[in-house]
Amino acid sequence: MKNLLPLLFLGALPGMILAQPQPSAEEILRRIDKQMVTESAEATATMIITNRRGRETRITSRSWSKGENTSLVEYLSPAREKGVKMLRLEDVLWMYTPSADRVIQISGHMLRQSVSGSDLSYEDMVDNGKLLDIYDAAVVGEDVFMDRPCYVLRLRAKDDAAEVTYAQRKIWVDKMRYLPLKEERYAKNGSTLLKLFEIREVMKIGDRWYPKEMYFKDVLANGQGTRYIMDDIKFDVDIPDYLFTKAALRE
Amino acid sequence: MFRFLMKGMLRDKHRCLMPTIVVTLGVFLTVGMFAYMKGVMGDMLNNTSRLESGHVKITSLAYRSEIDLLPNDLAMEDGPGMLAMLRQNYPDVSWSERIKFGGLLDAFDENRETRAQLGVGGIGIDLFGPDAADRERWNLQSGLRSGTLPQQPGDILMAEKLAGNMGVAVGEEVTLISATVNGSMSLQNFRVAGFIEFGIPPMDRSMILADLNDVKRMLDMGDWSSEILGYFPIPYYDDALAEALRDTFNVVHSDPVFMANDTLTFSANLDHDASIDRFAPYMMSMLDDSNMRDYYTYVDKAGSIISFVMIFAMGIVLWNTGLMGAIRRYAEMGLRLAVGESKGHVYRSLLVESIGIGVVGTVLGTIMGLGLGLYLQEVGLNMGDMMKDSTMMMPTIIRARITPTAFYIGFFPGVIATLLGAGLSGLRIYKRDTASLFKELET
Numbered sequence: 001m002k003n004l005l006p007l008l009f010l011g012a013l014p015g016m017i018l019a020q021p022q023p024s025a026e027e028i029l030r031r032i033d034k035q036m037v038t039e040s041a042e043a044t045a046t047m048i049i050t051n052r053r054g055r056e057t058r059i060t061s062r063s064w065s066k067g068e069n070t071s072l073v074e075y076l077s078p079a080r081e082k083g084v085k086m087l088r089l090e091d092v093l094w095m096y097t098p099s100a101d102r103v104i105q106i107s108g109h110m111l112r113q114s115v116s117g118s119d120l121s122y123e124d125m126v127d128n129g130k131l132l133d134i135y136d137a138a139v140v141g142e143d144v145f146m147d148r149p150c151y152v153l154r155l156r157a158k159d160d161a162a163e164v165t166y167a168q169r170k171i172w173v174d175k176m177r178y179l180p181l182k183e184e185r186y187a188k189n190g191s192t193l194l195k196l197f198e199i200r201e202v203m204k205i206g207d208r209w210y211p212k213e214m215y216f217k218d219v220l221a222n223g224q225g226t227r228y229i230m231d232d233i234k235f236d237v238d239i240p241d242y243l244f245t246k247a248a249l250r251e
Numbered sequence: 252m253f254r255f256l257m258k259g260m261l262r263d264k265h266r267c268l269m270p271t272i273v274v275t276l277g278v279f280l281t282v283g284m285f286a287y288m289k290g291v292m293g294d295m296l297n298n299t300s301r302l303e304s305g306h307v308k309i310t311s312l313a314y315r316s317e318i319d320l321l322p323n324d325l326a327m328e329d330g331p332g333m334l335a336m337l338r339q340n341y342p343d344v345s346w347s348e349r350i351k352f353g354g355l356l357d358a359f360d361e362n363r364e365t366r367a368q369l370g371v372g373g374i375g376i377d378l379f380g381p382d383a384a385d386r387e388r389w390n391l392q393s394g395l396r397s398g399t400l401p402q403q404p405g406d407i408l409m410a411e412k413l414a415g416n417m418g419v420a421v422g423e424e425v426t427l428i429s430a431t432v433n434g435s436m437s438l439q440n441f442r443v444a445g446f447i448e449f450g451i452p453p454m455d456r457s458m459i460l461a462d463l464n465d466v467k468r469m470l471d472m473g474d475w476s477s478e479i480l481g482y483f484p485i486p487y488y489d490d491a492l493a494e495a496l497r498d499t500f501n502v503v504h505s506d507p508v509f510m511a512n513d514t515l516t517f518s519a520n521l522d523h524d525a526s527i528d529r530f531a532p533y534m535m536s537m538l539d540d541s542n543m544r545d546y547y548t549y550v551d552k553a554g555s556i557i558s559f560v561m562i563f564a565m566g567i568v569l570w571n572t573g574l575m576g577a578i579r580r581y582a583e584m585g586l587r588l589a590v591g592e593s594k595g596h597v598y599r600s601l602l603v604e605s606i607g608i609g610v611v612g613t614v615l616g617t618i619m620g621l622g623l624g625l626y627l628q629e630v631g632l633n634m635g636d637m638m639k640d641s642t643m644m645m646p647t648i649i650r651a652r653i654t655p656t657a658f659y660i661g662f663f664p665g666v667i668a669t670l671l672g673a674g675l676s677g678l679r680i681y682k683r684d685t686a687s688l689f690k691e692l693e694t
Contacts, residue, residue, distance in 0.1 A: 049434070052324060053530075057433055080471060081435060100438035102363055102426050117434015 025137035025153055031178035033130040035209055040066045043233035044076075049118045050224040059116055060231075068129050070244050081116065085249050086125065093122055096249035103249055112165075118226040119195070119218040123165045131155065134164055145172045145181050146200070156190075166194060177202065177209040193219050200227075205235065267608055274612025274669055275619065277568055278661035282620025283651075285660050287627055290652035292551070296488045296537070298451065301388050302374075304540040305480025306493050307344070309333070309500075312509060313529040314477060316518045318540070321351050323470055323477050324432040327532055330476025337479065344481040344496070347385035350375035350466045351477065354429030356409075356459065358419050367417040373427070373459045375466030379404065388482070389460070391447065397421055398445025401462060406444035408460040414446050416456075421445060427459075431471035439469040450648060481534075490547075493536035506531040562664050571672060584680055598677045605673030606666065613665030620661060627651035 023031070047059045059081055065071035071088045075081040083098035086106075093106040111122045131137075135155035143150050150172040157164045166185040174181050183197040201213040210233065217225040242248055300306055310318065313325040327333060330348060337346045351374050358367040376385050378401050391400055396411045398421035407427075409419065419425060423443050431437045441461065449455050467473070483492055501510055506528045512520045521527060538544035587597050631648035 051433060080431075095436065095438075097436075097438040100426050100440045102357070102359065102438055102440070104357065104365065104426070104428060104438065113430075113436075114434050116436070117431075 022139065022151070025139050026132065028139070028151055028153060028173055028178065029130075029132040029135070029137050029155075032173060032180055033132050035178050036180075037068060037130050038065060038235050040064075040237055040239055041233055041235050042237045042239065044231045046229045046231055047116070047118055047120075048227040048229070049116065050226075051117055052222050054224070057117065059118075064239050064243055066239055066241075066244065072244055073125065086122070087244060087246065087249055089244065094246055094249065101250070103246055114218070114221070117223075119216040119221060119223060120226060120228070121165070121218075124195075124216070127165065134158060135169070140170075143172055148177075148181060149175045150181060151175060174209075179209055179211065195219060196225075203230070205233065208235065267604075270608045270669070271612045271615070273568065274609055274665050275616040278613045278616025278665040279619040279623070280616075281562055281664055282617050282657055282661045283623040283627075286620065286624030286651040286653050286657045287649075289654050289657070290624075290628060290650045293487060293652045294650055296547070299543065300482070300488050300537050302449075302451070302454070304537045304543070305347075306483050306488055306537055307481040307496055307500075307534050308537070308540055309337075309479040309481070309532050309534045310477065311530040312506060312521055312527070312533045315533050315535065316521050321353060321477075323350065323352060323472065323475075324434070325530070326432070326472060326475035326477040327479075327530060328475055330474050330479070333476060333479060333532060337481070341481070341496070341500075344483060345384045346479055346481050347377060347382065347388075348463055348476050349385075349478045349480055350463060350470070350472070352429055352466060352470060354427050356413075356417065357426040357428055358417050358423070359426065367419075369413065369417055369457070371413065371427075371457050371459050372454075373429075373461060373466065375461050375463040378406075378460075378462040380463075384482075385480075391460075394447045394449060396446045396448050398443070401444045401460075404462055404465055405440075405442055406462070407441040407465075408445050408447045409443050410455045410458045411446040411448050412455045413457055413459070414443065419443055427461075427469065429469060431469075432475070433471060435471070437469050437471070439465075441465070488537055490536065490538055493538075497534045497536050497539070500532075500534040504531070505533045509533075562660070567668070568664075581679075585683060588680070588683055588685060594680050594683070598680050601673050601677040601680075602670060605669045609666035609669035612669070613661050616665060617658065617661045621653060621657060624651045624653045624657060628653055 041064070043063050045061055045063065047061065049057045049059070051057065057078070059078065060076045061073050062076060063071060063073040069088065069090045073086045075084040083096075085096040087094040087096070093111060094103050095106050096103045106122055113121060115122055115125050134157060136158055137153050137155050139151055140154045141152040143152050153171050153173060155169040155171065157167045167188040168186040168190045170184040170186070171180040172182040173179070179199055179202060180197075181199050183195075184193055185195040185197065186192060187194055196215075196217040196219060198215040199211040199213070200215055201211070202209050203212040204210075210230070212230055214228040214230075215225055216228065309327075311325055311327045314322055314327070317325065334346055334348060337344070351372070353370070353372055355368055356371045357365055360366045376389065378386060391408065395408075401408060407425075409425075414420075421443055424440050425443060427437075427439050427441055429437050429439075447460065449458060467475070481496070483489065485492075508524050509520055509527045509531070512523050521529060538547050584597055584601075588594065627649075628651045631650040633648050
């Protein structure tokens, strides 16, 4: 009987989880931000884009980020893109192209344009803000996505939040890992769906669950969606401030 | 009789001078306006074919379905192969390749920081290849306002007004920001070789011209071709010829499934069957391109109606001149009948006189109208100030065009209307009662 106790305990575990009181919407957002928002990170990723002709392009990049509003992305391949860098400093995005040896500011409507023909916009690419700071949330239900039980939340941009890319979102949050496994991102009217986002594979780094493979689909574009694979990521790394300067872009 | 009448007309200025002047002016206006309208229409079609659509244009089916968006990512593959085939199979037509694109032109300072930035439209044409036909079609040398034509790859021509708005100087390096066919942002530096005036307001505000191969490199197009334009060896667009070539070409070279479903609209047809090769070539005539056929039909009909109204109105005026002439000479007719001249003879002499006046007035009016037409054809009317905010592909200098019809169109109002006027009013001669002629003459 004594040996059976652990088995009984394990058998009761799902029930214990389910019996836990449901966290509030704000608590869910706080836990998501804890998983997704990093103080500093260095990563290598591959973006797989399928264009309208059905052809696949792979772009590998290395990125560094510090806080919510400072990041740098450098393309490593293909050859034509190699050396292209994007620097985000607060709300300003700079792009450097070695072939023209120019640093161009990307602003206004250009921020909403596709990055390298993918389903990500420049805004998506550099977005690292905390959901809790931007959105008011409400739990609107529960669902199962990719065999994972999820909370379904409806997010609406706070009145006092700075201008946000997506005024409303509907997210499916993994109940155990607190990752937003699926997102529907809407325009201000709440009915025009702009983007679909899915986390298709996750990885555990230390005590943090983080997306390994993501899928983006610009609903208004004709392509077949973009896969974004995190090849390698390190958190809380020491990155010199000099890296996040315009002068460093040309180096 | 004719000689007698002519002498009478020349000696009596009241009988001939005023009617001839009226006929001359009427015919002058008719011929001049006809040439002007033909010129406006011809200029519009010529400019459209020269700069925009060719007499025929070949694109991929997919490109054609979104042609207004300039979808270079849907271009035909193996452009050089297609051009070689066209030049071999259709040697009478001059073929050239074009790429249209949009982007931002960025002028920078000595620190390579943005100084000025404006949205531009660009066209890539073959500036350095062995076939100079397209370069000549653009007439670049005469439009050049400063600097030189592009001398080497990497050189561009910039609309003079655009350069002024951006504060760019000849010889300066600028960056063109655009998107490759894969969707990546593309930044390419070019040297501004010269400034050009296209003479078409929308182009003068925002257009640059670059070499085709430079544009292909910038857009990462490889040997793809967006548009191949064909020109018949005739100065003006011939719709029947273009349609015949279009139909022949599409049957042989376009997708057979797509061509079999021609009752559907273009995009619906393309989406109708997944087996359709969306990148198969498709030829369209100039009027098919960007729905110009409806516009052409509308303008052509409107032009015909305006010409008809003009000729009709001038006919009424000249008819009235004939009527007035015969009525004014009421007493003279009575006297001639009274001295024994037959009614038929008087009536015929009136008709012969009107023919004489009509012919002389028409010849003079036609010569003057052709002179005006020739002046407007060579010099033109500069409407630049009126059209500075126009978004239509219309030239700022409107020119007339003298066609064979202009040589005889004045004869309808000039001779026939005058003859009809005289003939109708002269019928009253037959109603004159010989017995009461002297009584009428006393009053």
